[in-house]
Amino acid sequence: MRTEVKIDFDGACLMGDPHSLMRAVGCGPDVVEVFGPVLKRLPICVTLDDSDARLPRLLELFKQHGVEWSEYRRDRYTDDEIQAARLIVMDASDLMSGIFAGPRVGTQYDMSEACKLCGAGARQTSAMVVDGERLQVLEGKRATTTWYNDILVEEKLAGALAESGATGLSFRGVFAAFEKRGHFQLPWRQLCATHTLPPMSPRSTGTKLSQPCPCGRSCFGTFWEVPPRLAYRASDLADARDVNVTWEWFGSVNFNGDVYDSVLAYPWFLVTPKVWRIFRDAGVTGFDWLPIRIEDG
Numbered sequence: 001m002r003t004e005v006k007i008d009f010d011g012a013c014l015m016g017d018p019h020s021l022m023r024a025v026g027c028g029p030d031v032v033e034v035f036g037p038v039l040k041r042l043p044i045c046v047t048l049d050d051s052d053a054r055l056p057r058l059l060e061l062f063k064q065h066g067v068e069w070s071e072y073r074r075d076r077y078t079d080d081e082i083q084a085a086r087l088i089v090m091d092a093s094d095l096m097s098g099i100f101a102g103p104r105v106g107t108q109y110d111m112s113e114a115c116k117l118c119g120a121g122a123r124q125t126s127a128m129v130v131d132g133e134r135l136q137v138l139e140g141k142r143a144t145t146t147w148y149n150d151i152l153v154e155e156k157l158a159g160a161l162a163e164s165g166a167t168g169l170s171f172r173g174v175f176a177a178f179e180k181r182g183h184f185q186l187p188w189r190q191l192c193a194t195h196t197l198p199p200m201s202p203r204s205t206g207t208k209l210s211q212p213c214p215c216g217r218s219c220f221g222t223f224w225e226v227p228p229r230l231a232y233r234a235s236d237l238a239d240a241r242d243v244n245v246t247w248e249w250f251g252s253v254n255f256n257g258d259v260y261d262s263v264l265a266y267p268w269f270l271v272t273p274k275v276w277r278i279f280r281d282a283g284v285t286g287f288d289w290l291p292i293r294i295e296d297g
C-alpha cells in the first residue's frame with residue numbers, strides 16, 4: 001500500500017513563472033496537471049507519493065511565496081493486496097458524479113426502526129427512483145452510485161453478480177422519474193446488502209463523527225488530508241457475507257421527521273475480493289478499493 005497525496009493550489013499566486021518554479025522543485029508534467037487559466041486563477045494539481053522527497057520541497061516553495069494549498073490523501077493498494085483482503089471498502093471516488101436519487105425523488109422508506117433524530121436505519125421499501133433529467137450520468141458506465149452511496153449496476157453486471165454465488169446481496173429495480181411523464185424502468189439494478197456488520201473498531205482512523213447524533217450511528221465523515229482506514233475485530237466478521245454494509249452511517253443529514261423532504265446519511269459497502277474481481281473484470285472505474293485492517297479478538 002502507498003499513500004497518494006493530491007495538492008491543489010492557485011499557480012497564479014506564485015511569484016514568477018509557475019512552470020519553471022515547479023520544475024525547480026522537481027515537479028514536471030508527469031506529476032503536474034494545470035486546469036486553466038480560469039479568469040485570473042491558474043488551478044494546478046500535483047499528485048505525489050506521500051513519501052516523495054519532492055513533497056517537502058513543494059510545500060517549502062508555497063511557504064516562501066505565501067501560497068495557500070489543500071492536501072487530499074488516499075491509500076492506493078495493488079491488486080494482490082486487495083485480493084488478499086478479508087473485506088474491502090468500496091469507496092466511491094466522487095459521489096456527486098453519480099446520479100441524484102433517494103427519498104426526494106420518490107424512493108420509499110420504512111422509518112419505523114430508524115433513529116427519530118437523524119433517520120439512520122431507514123429501510124428502503126421500493127425500487128430505487130433516480131432523477132430522469134440526469135440520466136446522461138449513467139451513459140457508458142457499468143456501475144455507479146447515487147449521491148447517497150446507493151450502488152447501481154447495469155443489468156448484465158447485475159447478472160454476473162447474481163450468478164457468481166456471492167452471498168449477502170439482493171437487487172432492486174431502478175426507475176427514472178420525470179416531472180410530467182411518470183416513472184420508467186431502466187436497464188439497471190440497485191445492489192443491496194442483506195447484512196449489516198457490527199460497529200467498526202474504535203481504532204479505525206481517518207473517520208470523524210463531526211455532528212454526533214445521540215444514537216451514535218451518524219453522521220460519520222472523512223477528512224481530505226487523512227486517508228480513511230477501517231479496522232474490525234476478527235470476531236465481528238464471523239458472519240460477514242460477500243456484500244455487507246457498515247453499521248455506521250456516513251455523510252450529512254437533513255431530517256425533520258418527513259423522510260420525503262430529507263437528506264439521509266448512508267452506510268458504506270464492504271465486499272470480499274470475489275465481488276471486487278467481478279467489478280474489476282467488468283472494467284468498472286470510479287471506486288477506490290480499501291482493504292480493512294483486522295484486529296485479534
Ligand SMILES: [Zn+2]
Nearest residue numbers: 115118213215
Ligand atoms: Zn441518530
